[in-house]
Amino acid sequence: MKKLINRPEDAIRETLEGMALAHADLLRVDVEQQLIVRKDAPVAGKVGVVSGGGSGHEPLHGGFVGMGMLDAACPGAVFTSPVPDQMLAAAKAVNGGAGVLYIVKNYTGDVMNFELAAELAEAEGISVRSVIINDDVAVEDSTFTAGRRGVGGTVLAEKITGALAERKASLDEVAAICQKVNENVRSMGMALTPCTVPAAGQPSFELGENEMEIGIGIHGEPGRRRVPLASADEIAEMLVTPIVEDLPFRKDDRVLAFVNGMGGTPLMELYIMFRAVHRLLEERGITVVRSLVGNYITSLEMAGTSVSLLRLDDQMVDLWDAPVHAAGMHWGA
Amino acid sequence: MKKLINRPEDAIRETLEGMALAHADLLRVDVEQQLIVRKDAPVAGKVGVVSGGGSGHEPLHGGFVGMGMLDAACPGAVFTSPVPDQMLAAAKAVNGGAGVLYIVKNYTGDVMNFELAAELAEAEGISVRSVIINDDVAVEDSTFTAGRRGVGGTVLAEKITGALAERKASLDEVAAICQKVNENVRSMGMALTPCTVPAAGQPSFELGENEMEIGIGIHGEPGRRRVPLASADEIAEMLVTPIVEDLPFRKDDRVLAFVNGMGGTPLMELYIMFRAVHRLLEERGITVVRSLVGNYITSLEMAGTSVSLLRLDDQMVDLWDAPVHAAGMHWGA
Numbered sequence: 001m002k003k004l005i006n007r008p009e010d011a012i013r014e015t016l017e018g019m020a021l022a023h024a025d026l027l028r029v030d031v032e033q034q035l036i037v038r039k040d041a042p043v044a045g046k047v048g049v050v051s052g053g054g055s056g057h058e059p060l061h062g063g064f065v066g067m068g069m070l071d072a073a074c075p076g077a078v079f080t081s082p083v084p085d086q087m088l089a090a091a092k093a094v095n096g097g098a099g100v101l102y103i104v105k106n107y108t109g110d111v112m113n114f115e116l117a118a119e120l121a122e123a124e125g126i127s128v129r130s131v132i133i134n135d136d137v138a139v140e141d142s143t144f145t146a147g148r149r150g151v152g153g154t155v156l157a158e159k160i161t162g163a164l165a166e167r168k169a170s171l172d173e174v175a176a177i178c179q180k181v182n183e184n185v186r187s188m189g190m191a192l193t194p195c196t197v198p199a200a201g202q203p204s205f206e207l208g209e210n211e212m213e214i215g216i217g218i219h220g221e222p223g224r225r226r227v228p229l230a231s232a233d234e235i236a237e238m239l240v241t242p243i244v245e246d247l248p249f250r251k252d253d254r255v256l257a258f259v260n261g262m263g264g265t266p267l268m269e270l271y272i273m274f275r276a277v278h279r280l281l282e283e284r285g286i287t288v289v290r291s292l293v294g295n296y297i298t299s300l301e302m303a304g305t306s307v308s309l310l311r312l313d314d315q316m317v318d319l320w321d322a323p324v325h326a327a328g329m330h331w332g333a
Numbered sequence: 334m335k336k337l338i339n340r341p342e343d344a345i346r347e348t349l350e351g352m353a354l355a356h357a358d359l360l361r362v363d364v365e366q367q368l369i370v371r372k373d374a375p376v377a378g379k380v381g382v383v384s385g386g387g388s389g390h391e392p393l394h395g396g397f398v399g400m401g402m403l404d405a406a407c408p409g410a411v412f413t414s415p416v417p418d419q420m421l422a423a424a425k426a427v428n429g430g431a432g433v434l435y436i437v438k439n440y441t442g443d444v445m446n447f448e449l450a451a452e453l454a455e456a457e458g459i460s461v462r463s464v465i466i467n468d469d470v471a472v473e474d475s476t477f478t479a480g481r482r483g484v485g486g487t488v489l490a491e492k493i494t495g496a497l498a499e500r501k502a503s504l505d506e507v508a509a510i511c512q513k514v515n516e517n518v519r520s521m522g523m524a525l526t527p528c529t530v531p532a533a534g535q536p537s538f539e540l541g542e543n544e545m546e547i548g549i550g551i552h553g554e555p556g557r558r559r560v561p562l563a564s565a566d567e568i569a570e571m572l573v574t575p576i577v578e579d580l581p582f583r584k585d586d587r588v589l590a591f592v593n594g595m596g597g598t599p600l601m602e603l604y605i606m607f608r609a610v611h612r613l614l615e616e617r618g619i620t621v622v623r624s625l626v627g628n629y630i631t632s633l634e635m636a637g638t639s640v641s642l643l644r645l646d647d648q649m650v651d652l653w654d655a656p657v658h659a660a661g662m663h664w665g666a
Contacts, residue, residue: 002525002545004602004638006564011601014565018604021611022624058600192335212335231339232347264597266633267391267661268344269337271351278354291355295628300599303634305337328600330663 001201008198012055012077019062023327026066033089034082036062036073041094047165047174048072048094051103051158052087053110054079056197057218060155060297063328069162070103070326078197078300079219081109087117091126099127099171103158103178105150106134129175133157135187135308137246138215138223149217152260152308153185155296156320159329163322177319181310186243189306190223190235191216191262195299214238218262218299218306232269236276239307244284249309251285256292256320258308263298265305270294273305281309290320296328334534341531345388345410352395356660359399366422367415369395369406374427380498380507381405381427384436384491385420386443387412389530390551393488393630396661402495403436403659411530411633412552414442420450424459432460432504436490436511438483439467462504464511466490468520468641470579471548471556482550485593485641486518488629489653492662496655510652514643519576522639523556523568524549524595528632547571551595551632551639565602569609572640577617582642584618589625589653591641596631598638603627606638614642623653629661 005011013031020029028037042048051061052074061073071094076082091100100121104114111132118128135153142149161178169177191213194203204220207213212230215223230238249255259274261267274293281288289312297306310316323332338344346364353362361370375381384394385407394406404427409415424433433454437447444465451461468486475482494511502510524546527536537553540546545563548556563571582588592607594600607626614621622645630639643649656665 002542002562002636004525004565004568004598004606006566006605011605014608015601015604018606018608018611018626021621022604022607022626055601056599058604063600192337209335229335232337233339235337263599264634264636265337266389266596266631267396267628268348268388268633271348271355271391272339272344273337273351274355275347275351278351288354293351293355295600298599300601301597301636303335303597325664331658 001196003198005198011198012075026327034075034086035089035093036065037093038065038071041071042096044096045098046096046168047098047171048091048096048100049103049162049165050090050094050100052082053105054081056300057297059328064158064326066326068166068322068324069158069329078199081107081113084113084117084120087114088120091117091121091128095126101161101171101174101178102128102130103154103161104130104132105154106132106147107144107149108146109144127171129171131175131178131182133182135182135185137186137242138188142217143221144219151189151218152187152258152297152306153182156185156256156258156308156310157181159324160316160319163319181316184311185308186246187306187308188239188243189216189262189304190214190239191302191304193264193303194220195302216304218297220299232272233276236273236280240277240280243307243309247311249286249311253286254289254312255281255286256290256310256312257281257288258292260297260306260308261295262302262304262306263295264301264303267294270305277307290317334529336531338531344531345408359660367408367419368422368426369398370426371398371404374404375429377429378431379429379501380431380504381424381429381433382436382495382498383420383423383427383433385415386438387414389633390630392661397491397659399657399659401499401655401657402491402662411532414440414446417446417450417453420447421453424450424454424461428459434494434504434507434511435461435463436487436494437463437465438487439465439480440477440482441479442477460504462508464508464515466515468515468518470519470575471521475550476554477552484522484551485520485591485630485639486515489518489589489591489641489643490514492657493649493652496652499655514649517644518641519579520639520641521572521576522549522595522637523547523572524635524637526597526636527553528635549637551630553632565605566609569606569613573610573613576640576642580644582619582644586619587622587645588614588619589623589643589645590614590621591625593630593639593641594628595635595637595639596628597634597636600627603638610640623650
C-alpha cells in the first residue's frame with residue numbers, strides 16, 4: 001500500500017490536525033470528537049447546516065465548512081458513517097437559535113445515525129430537519145444503501161443550501177431549497193481503478209487492465225456494469241444518457257454541469273470529460289449555464305469521474321453564485 | 334493506459350476546449366494557438382504577467398490565469414515546452430502598455446524559447462522582462478535542466494507577482510518581487526508512483542511496490558535517491574531538512590508552507606503531510622504564518638507530494654492575501 005500516512009489507525013486524527021493547522025482562519029477542529037466547525041459558529045439567528053459521512057471523500061464535507069456553505073461536518077472513519085454523538089455535538093455547536101439542517105447522503109448507516117442524532121438534539125430543544133440526498137441514477141439499492149445513493153449532488157446541495165442559510169432564511173425555507181436541489185439533480189460515476197482503504201491495506205475491488213466500472217459508487221460499490229475501456233466521449237455518453245433520461249432533463253432546461261474527479265484523475269482528463277458532456281447536452285438542447293470541474297467528492301485515490309446535472313431555476317442560480325469561503329470551495333466576497 | 338481521453342494527439346486541444354467551456358466568464362482560449370488569456374486582457378497600464386510550460390501540471394499554469402495572478406498562459410504538449418510563437422502571442426495579447434513579465438520555470442527548452450520570444454516581442458516594441466524560477470533543492474542539473482529545476486515555488490511566485498501587477502506597479506517592480514520570491518523559496522518533491530504521458534502510453538519510469546523516489550522532478554526525472562517506503566513523518570523529514578538547510582531558513586523566520594499533491598494523492602494524505610511539515614518547522618522555531626495544501630503543480634496522475642517553503646516579509650504576506658480570481662486559485666473579493 002503506497003500512501004503518505006503514518007499508522008493507518010491515526011490517519012483521521014492526523015488529517016484533522018493538519019486541517020486545523022492549515023485552516024486556523026476558517027475552522028475550529030475538535031480532533032477527539034471528530035468535528036469540524038466554522039470558526040464563527042454559532043451565528044445568531046442563522047440555521048446551522050451540518051453534513052457528515054465517512055472520510056476518504058475530501059474535500060467533502062470538511063472542506064466545505066465555512067461562510068456560505070456548511071456550519072459543521074462530522075467525518076467518520078474512512079468509508080464509515082460517523083456516530084450520532086458527533087452529529088449531536090455538531091448541532092449544539094452550530095445552533096444559533098434558528099435550528100439545524102442535517103444534509104444526509106443516502107447510506108443506511110448515515111441515515112440511521114443522523115435520525116438518532118436528530119431525536120437527541122430535539123430532546124435538547126434544538127429544532128432539526130433532515131434532507132436525504134439520493135441523486136445516483138446508477139443503481140437502485142446497493143452495498144450499504146437502500147434506494148439510491150447520495151453522491152455528487154451533495155456538493156451542489158451543500159453550496160446552494162448554505163447560501164440560503166447565510167441569508168438567515170427560516171429552517172423550513174432552508175430545508176425546502178435543499179429538497180429542491182435533490183429533486184432536480186441526478187448523477188452517475190465510473191472508475192478506471194480501485195482505491196485502497198488505509199486500514200484494509202489492499203484494493204477494495206479489482207479491475208482488469210482493459211476494464212472499467214460504469215455506475216460505481218463512491219466507496220467502490222458495484223455499478224451497472226463492467227465494460228471494456230472506452231474513450232472519454234463514449235464514457236460521457238454512458239453517464240449523460242441515463243442521467244438525462246432519469247429526471248428527465250428536457251430541451252431548453254438550464255443546468256449546472258458538474259464533472260467531478262474521483263481523486264486520482266488529472267484535471268486535464270476532467271476538462272476533456274467536461275467538453276464531451278457539454279457537447280452531449282448541447283445536442284439535446286440543454287443549456288449549461290453554470291459549471292464545476294474538479295475533485296470535490298472523491299474516493300481516495302480512485303481514478304475515474306462522476307457527472308452531476310442540476311436543473312436550475314433563478315433562485316438556485318442566485319444561490320450558486322453567492323459568496324462562499326471554505327477550504328475546498330471559494331468565490332465571491 | 335487507463336485515461337479519460339480520446340485520441341492522445343487530441344488531448345491538449347480537447348483540454349483547452351473544455352477549459353474554454355467551463356470558464357467562459359474568466360478566460361479567452363485560443364485553441365489553435367494554445368493560448369489561455371484573461372478575459373479582460375489587455376488591462377491598460379498594467380504589466381502583463383505570462384507563464385507557460387509543458388502541459389500535465391494542471392492547474393498550473395492555465396488555472397492561474399485571472400484577476401490577481403496571470404494574464405496569460407502558454408501550454409505546450411504534455412511535459413514539452415511551448416514554442417516562442419505562443420509566448421509572443423501571449424505578450425501581444427496582454428500588453429497594456431506597461432510591458433510584460435515572463436515567469437519561466439528553469440527547464441532548458443522553456444528558458445530558450447522564452448528568451449527568443451522576449452527578443453521577438455522587444456522587436457515589436459513590447460518591453461519584456463523574464464524571471465527564472467529555480468527552487469528545487471533536490472539536484473543540481475537534471476534531465477532537461479541546467480541548474481536547479483523550477484517547481485512548486487512557481488505557484489507562489491505567480492500569485493504574489495500577479496498581485497503586485499494588479500496594483501499597476503511598474504515592470505521593474507513586478508520583476509523585482511518575482512525575483513524576491515524566487516530568492517526566498519525552496520522546494521523538494523517525492524513520488525510513490527510514476528505517471529504515464531498519453532502519447533507514450535506507458536509509465537515514464539518504474540518504482541517497485543516498496544520503493545519511492547525522493548527529490549523527483551515534476552516530469553518524473555530522477556531525484557536524489559530511491560529508498561524503501563517510509564511513513565509520512567519520515568518523508569516530511571526527508572523533504573524539510575534539505576529545504577531548510579539550503580536557504581537556510583532560520584529560527585524566527587516567518588514562512589508560507591505549501592504542501593502540494595502530484596495529482597494522484599488524496600487530500601487526506603496531503604493534510605497528514607502538512608501536519609508533519611508544520612511540526613518539523615515548529616521544532617526549528619520557524620513560524621508558519623500562511624499555508625497552501627492541495628494539487629497546484631501536478632505530474633498527471635503521479636502519487637506523491639512536494640513541499641515548498643517561502644520566507645515571507647510583510648510585502649509578500651500582503652500580496653499573498655490580495656484577492657485572486659482564477660479557475661485554480663480563488664479568494665478575497
